[in-house]
Amino acid sequence: MKFVKPEFPRKTVRLPQKAADWTVHEVQIWCRERLCEAPPANPKEDGSRMEIKWGEVKHYAGRNIYLYTNFKGLIVDGEFQLEHTLPMTHSGTRGSGGHVGLDNIGDVLAVGKNIEVLEKFWNMIQELVDWYNQVDMKNHPNPSGMMWKAGKEMHEIMNRTNTDFTEELMLVTQDNMRYSVKAWGVGHPKNGYGETQLEQCLKLYHWLPDADENHPILQHRTTPIMKLIRAESKDSDRRMNLFNAYDSGPLKGLSDKQLDWALGLSEGSFPHPSRWDELRELCDTIADGGSLSDDQTSILTSILSEAFSSTGDVG
Structure with missing residues (x-):
């Protein structure tokens, strides 16, 4: 078998002419496919590297755009392999350089454990997006109950991650949660939710932390x-x-x-x-x-x- 050198998930590609008629979600799916399923960040203009808003990408149909992801990892044998990526912020992932839990401690075992914590964090987020997304929720009989359930799940992911992290600091905040879930959902076949919707999920759960999906409010x-x-x-x-x-x-x-x-x-x-x-x-x-x-x-x-x-x- 011929060895294929791993690639970084970034490249300049020509957006098809037919993209002029695509929805934002269709554009995002296409970009994610070009990156071998790495969730894409906002594309940039070829040359100037000026960021393009998702709603404006289709206006670049027939032109080159620069694609990349905010997630760490490599494309191996045509598939994106996620590496330890810190939780997302409004502007993308936090840089790990100088992060006390990953770089600046001498305990190699502790660093290894923290990397495992991050892997679990992103696995849980992937599972969340797989069921809480715009396609599956469109005709769901109890959207409010599912919204509450998503808020509960995000709250639990945050708590589990912060508890498992070896350093005495908060690795994941509520803002990190919604930005991380949003980032993974970009270009997802079932269309992940944006940060505003995810923030409302958390607010709904915090209003009714002891409820369940059958609570009268959630009907x-x-x-x-x-x-x-x-x-x-x-x-x-x-x-x-x-x-x-x-x-x-x-x-x-x-x-x-x-x-x-x-x-x-x-x-x-x-x-x-x-x-x-x-x-x-x-x-x-x-x-x-x-x-x-x-x-x-x-x-x-x-x-x-x-x-x-x-x-x-x-x-």
């Missing part, structure tokens, strides 16, 4: 749940009171736009500014755990119904 769509987290990011009691009102109280049956207004979001889109303070007072009463009288409930319903009708929406 709702993800959109209203994320609105509740956004509106009351620090006060879980107010958030729960508002959820109860949305689930079976005076906020039940609201459209997404109406819920925005009830939660104090999107004030700029509210068509009746003179009634905004009145709406806020009623909804703050609910958030604080108070009950509305029948008259107050009627006023709340009237404000939101009239505002929604004024926008011209029908559903």
